[in-house]
Amino acid sequence: MSVSLNPAAYTRIVPAVVFDIKRPHLLVERSLMVTRRSWVAMVSGFFEPLFYLLSIRIGLSALVGDIEVGGQLIAYDAFVAPGLMAASAMNGAVFDSTMNVFFKLKITKLYDSVLSTPLTAGDVALGEIMFAVLRGALYSTAFMVTMWVMGMVESPWFLLSVPACVLIGFAFASIGMALTTFMRSFEDFEYVPAATLPLFLFSATFYPVSQYGEWGWVVQLSPLYHGVELIRAANLGEWRVELLAHIAVLVVITVVGSAIAARRIERLLLT
Amino acid sequence: MGAVMRSGMQRRLTSWAPVRVYLRDWTFFRRMWWSVMLGSIIQPLLFLLGVGLGIGELVDNGPAAANVLGDTSYFAFYATALFATSAMFVLSQEAMWGTLDGFQWSSAHVAMISTPLTPTDVAIGKALHYAMRALFTGVGVALVLALFDDTRRVGLLLAPFGSVLTGLAFGLPIAAWTGSRTTDASFPAILRFGVIPMFLFGGAFYPITQLPGWLQPVAWITPLWHGVELCRAMVLGGTSPAQMAMHLGVLLAFCSLGLFAMTKTFAARLRA
Amino acid sequence: MGSQQSPVVGSSLVKRFGDFTAVDGIDIEVAPGEAFGFLGPNGAGKTSTMRMIGCVSPPTAGTLRIFGLDPVADGRKIRARMGVVPQLDQLDNDLTVLENLMIYGRYFDLSRKAAAARANELLEFVQLTEKADSKVDPLSGGQKRRVSIARSLINEPDLLLLDEPTTGLDPQARHVLWDRLYQLKERGATQVITTHFMDEAEQLCDRLVVMDAGKIVAEGSPQGLISKHVRREVLEVRFGYGLNESMVPKVDGVGDRIEILPDRLLLYSDDGDAALSELHRREIIPESALVRRSSLEDVFLKLTGRTLVE
Known part of the structure; x- marks a missing residue:
């Protein structure tokens, strides 16, 4: 895949695209209309992270014992749960913004007809990202409640895990959508799990970053890692200045990703 | 009656028709076997590094490792399960989307039976293709496991055949279901509520003795648990011949029932 | 306006x-x-x-x-x-x-x-x-x-x-x-x-x-284009594939304008039936003959030398 990103070109364009976003909520409204009929599939999406959590709680926790995080000892399942929460926010956002968007962009040509109304490419990009994030937020809330019921929530600050998941969703939906505009066929999507699986496995999801030893800095490159850290910190109710850096990374990814996506959609459809 | 059946059997056994069906998938597969092979190496490798090494370190230093795993390292324990879990994932998807394509989108199966090929030929040919696909997957896992001291055993030569059996125990029954479908609407649910729970609770990540008592009998009737146990025993040993026979028997039962059902639904679909 | x-x-x-x-x-x-x-x-x-x-x-x-x-x-x-x-x-x-x-x-x-x-x-x-x-x-x-x-x-x-x-x-x-x-x-x-x-x-x-x-x-306008570029009616005659062009000298003057196509000749005239009578008078008997009103297709043919739908 040849991805030619010329940062100068995009930063020059960003304002024009961003200022032209006025009605993204109308595309969200369309997605809600569609979801009204496919709500079963939507609800079932919540079960995957739940099964992971249950499997670890039932089987692995006893084998691993407690884990030390920030000076506190916590059960292994309570350690992994925030990682799973972040990973499912990522997976949902990536799926919604890649396959689903590609289908509408290239196969059903949905966006062609949307762009002949007063909506703009920016509305389309942000609207689709917003829906992916909205759905992710529902799953996150359900997951948070599940953790609370299972007694894994250590602090009331854990309520902040939902906005953290929203941020993760925004970041990954933006990257996903930007990359999707460069995809040529469905075969290109085989590379998507090749990117998300390593992120899922190596973002301090299943064990503390200290375990990577001198390779710990590599983990920092994973956008998911920054999300995992935010949610884990929320669960422990601990405030550190580094959290601002984690937030900043995700915000930057979101802004750059969605600007590229909007610009590319415009270029693909308005020729 | 007996003679009729025998001659029918003879025709079936001496017929090369299913092989021709299989060859169609093979020509397709051959063009991209390298990328498929790469996938069947990279994915287990990632899981091994992420789960086997990472969680392995936690488990081996954990409080219960000796009781539950004996002298086996968690790495070896988990790694050997990949023969079964990888085959399950690959073949489930091949039997769903990869097979519906022949009925619905590219209609290759429909085109086949307008030649002298019968629906049974199509089903058996498809089964051959699944077996080949599972073998590739198993060989990929074996190559990866050969890299690590803990798992470099002679049994790696045998275990890919465990992948084939496990893969078919999923692929054939699922293909039978696919044969009766016109859309892929049910497939995500099969993955979410069948395949993934088996992956998570079927003895791959920890022995099913860790599961609560009521859940263990559920694991006994899943093909994955038998596949995991079989492949693990092929590499690491420590299982009695009777147990091995039991695992083999259950997997073969899933395969033959699956193939039988597949010939039925394929026939019903293609002759309709 | x-x-x-x-x-x-x-x-x-x-x-x-x-x-x-x-x-x-x-x-x-x-x-x-x-x-x-x-x-x-x-x-x-x-x-x-x-x-x-x-x-x-x-x-x-x-x-x-x-x-x-x-x-x-x-x-x-x-x-x-x-x-x-x-x-x-x-x-x-x-x-x-x-x-x-x-x-x-x-x-x-x-x-x-x-x-x-x-x-x-x-x-x-x-x-x-x-x-x-x-x-x-x-x-x-x-x-x-x-x-x-x-x-x-x-x-x-x-x-x-x-x-x-x-x-x-x-x-x-x-x-x-x-x-x-x-x-x-x-x-x-x-x-x-x-x-x-x-x-x-x-x-x-x-x-x-x-x-x-x-x-x-x-x-x-559609009618304006037709009356400007072609006559009101067309006489379509077929002499068999490949033979049409050789017939051109013989039908010369039957219509106001001739268009040669591989499978037929088009003779434009304000009175198609009169043109057909003229053919018969010259004892030219085509395989088939058809009189119809001119259309935009004929306009396009005249302007570009090609048919519209190929």
């Missing part, structure tokens, strides 16, 4: 895709309430022109004003007053027919209530009320086309763009569509239509331009 502003004014419009010039410097002006047509074969530049007018394709050169506004700077404002029926029905397959219209109404900032009311009204207009709750996919080609037209009317557009509205439809479905479009014209909506069917252009358009290879080769 009267006091009203022309909805579409373009001068020296050019559209290039890389090295390929799709539209090569055309001038157009569409009057309010007019049904204006682009006639031409595939690849003539009709759709590229339509996309420029639809504000989804910036012109490479030249000036274009829609409702007096610049499509690049004010695309959003222009599109709000326009309805578009694209060449391929880009309906929303995830939604029902009614929902398709409603969400489209929402895109134009109609309230939910107004969008629903308008959608039901339009379904009645295109005679698809009983399909309101059906998904789009099972509909026939003609029905999908009617949904597309209903959808394009959701914002009560001042300007309607129809890109090959009846391509791929059976004759019955075409007539239903033509009837609806005629009704819309009666109500005063300005229409811009592309087509490669001359009968469609004759039916629907007050005025049209003939396009070929990105250029406008003729302009006028």
Whole structure:
């Protein structure tokens, strides 16, 4: 895949695209209309992270014992749960913004007809990202409640895990959508799990970053890692200045990703 | 009656028709076997590094490792399960989307039976293709496991055949279901509520003795648990011949029932 | 033109895709309430022109004003007053027919209530009320086309763009569509239509331009073009494949003009029957002979030397 990103070109364009976003909520409204009929599939999406959590709680926790995080000892399942929460926010956002968007962009040509109304490419990009994030937020809330019921929530600050998941969703939906505009066929999507699986496995999801030893800095490159850290910190109710850096990374990814996506959609459809 | 059946059997056994069906998938597969092979190496490798090494370190230093795993390292324990879990994932998807394509989108199966090929030929040919696909997957896992001291055993030569059996125990029954479908609407649910729970609770990540008592009998009737146990025993040993026979028997039962059902639904679909 | 502003004014419009010039410097002006047509074969530049007018394709050169506004700077404002029926029905397959219209109404900032009311009204207009709750996919080609037209009317557009509205439809479905479009014209909506069917252009358009290879080769009303470029009637005669050209000297002077095609000769004349009598008088007996009225197809043939539909 040849991805030619010329940062100068995009930063020059960003304002024009961003200022032209006025009605993204109308595309969200369309997605809600569609979801009204496919709500079963939507609800079932919540079960995957739940099964992971249950499997670890039932089987692995006893084998691993407690884990030390920030000076506190916590059960292994309570350690992994925030990682799973972040990973499912990522997976949902990536799926919604890649396959689903590609289908509408290239196969059903949905966006062609949307762009002949007063909506703009920016509305389309942000609207689709917003829906992916909205759905992710529902799953996150359900997951948070599940953790609370299972007694894994250590602090009331854990309520902040939902906005953290929203941020993760925004970041990954933006990257996903930007990359999707460069995809040529469905075969290109085989590379998507090749990117998300390593992120899922190596973002301090299943064990503390200290375990990577001198390779710990590599983990920092994973956008998911920054999300995992935010949610884990929320669960422990601990405030550190580094959290601002984690937030900043995700915000930057979101802004750059969605600007590229909007610009590319415009270029693909308005020729 | 007996003679009729025998001659029918003879025709079936001496017929090369299913092989021709299989060859169609093979020509397709051959063009991209390298990328498929790469996938069947990279994915287990990632899981091994992420789960086997990472969680392995936690488990081996954990409080219960000796009781539950004996002298086996968690790495070896988990790694050997990949023969079964990888085959399950690959073949489930091949039997769903990869097979519906022949009925619905590219209609290759429909085109086949307008030649002298019968629906049974199509089903058996498809089964051959699944077996080949599972073998590739198993060989990929074996190559990866050969890299690590803990798992470099002679049994790696045998275990890919465990992948084939496990893969078919999923692929054939699922293909039978696919044969009766016109859309892929049910497939995500099969993955979410069948395949993934088996992956998570079927003895791959920890022995099913860790599961609560009521859940263990559920694991006994899943093909994955038998596949995991079989492949693990092929590499690491420590299982009695009777147990091995039991695992083999259950997997073969899933395969033959699956193939039988597949010939039925394929026939019903293609002759309709 | 009267006091009203022309909805579409373009001068020296050019559209290039890389090295390929799709539209090569055309001038157009569409009057309010007019049904204006682009006639031409595939690849003539009709759709590229339509996309420029639809504000989804910036012109490479030249000036274009829609409702007096610049499509690049004010695309959003222009599109709000326009309805578009694209060449391929880009309906929303995830939604029902009614929902398709409603969400489209929402895109134009109609309230939910107004969008629903308008959608039901339009379904009645295109005679698809009983399909309101059906998904789009099972509909026939003609029905999908009617949904597309209903959808394009959701914002009560001042300007309607129809890109090959009846391509791929059976004759019955075409007539239903033509009837609806005629009704819309009666109500005063300005229409811009592309087509490669001359009968469609004759039916629907007050005025049209003939396009070929990105250029406008003729302009006028359908009848005006026919009377200007060809005679009123045509005598088509066939002498057998390959023999037609050799017959040209013998039929010379029978019509006012001769067009030679591989499978037949076209003799243009104001009185086709008289031309046929003249042939018989010269004792020339073709394999078959047919007298018909001239059409835009003949105009196109004369202007470009090629048939319209190949």
